[in-house]
Amino acid sequence: MLSAKVLWPLFPLLLLVVVVCLTWAFVRAVRRRQGTAGIWLQGSALACYVLAAVAAIAGERGAMSRHVHRPFSFLTQIAIAAALYYFWKKDRSLVALNLVAWGAILTDTALHYVLR
Numbered sequence: 699m700l701s702a703k704v705l706w707p708l709f710p711l712l713l714l715v716v717v718v719c720l721t722w723a724f725v726r727a728v729r730r731r732q733g734t735a736g737i738w739l740q741g742s743a744l745a746c747y748v749l750a751a752v753a754a755i756a757g758e759r760g761a762m763s764r765h766v767h768r769p770f771s772f773l774t775q776i777a778i779a780a781a782l783y784y785f786w787k788k789d790r791s792l793v794a795l796n797l798v799a800w801g802a803i804l805t806d807t808a809l810h811y812v813l814r
Contacts, residue, residue, distance in 0.1 A: 705809055712806045713751055719799035720744040723781070723792050732792070736784055740792075743777035743799075746770050775803060 724740040726732075732740075750770035757764035778800045785792040 705813060708809060709806060712802045712809075715802040716747055716799045716806075717744075717751070719795045719802070720747055720778075723795040723799070726789075726792060726795070730789065732785070732789060736781070736788075736792075739777055739781040739784055743774055743781060743796075746774040746777055747799075747803075750774055771803065771807075775800065778803075 720740070720743055724737075724744050727736045727740045747770070750767045753762065753767035753770055754764075756762045757766055778796050781796050782793060782800075785796070
């Protein structure tokens, strides 16, 4: 049965997957010297997602509107798409990490609509 009680534990798991993938991709881009643009793209994706996660958690606790995290999430997705374009033929592991992160973000979004 699809209910909030059953599916709610997936949200922190998806958050963890995205944070781990984006952090790993950022560290990999820095260590492999993927260029200033690549490092900035990975760093901005990670920073925007951390801001989105903090805003979402604050929204759940009632400290701010529940919708404040959406622009940060959208910026994260733009940064991930740009990183995918930038790294497409340069580093397959960074492409894979970004695709997993983006997939987890989209799964989180889909779960919100399922639970509505």
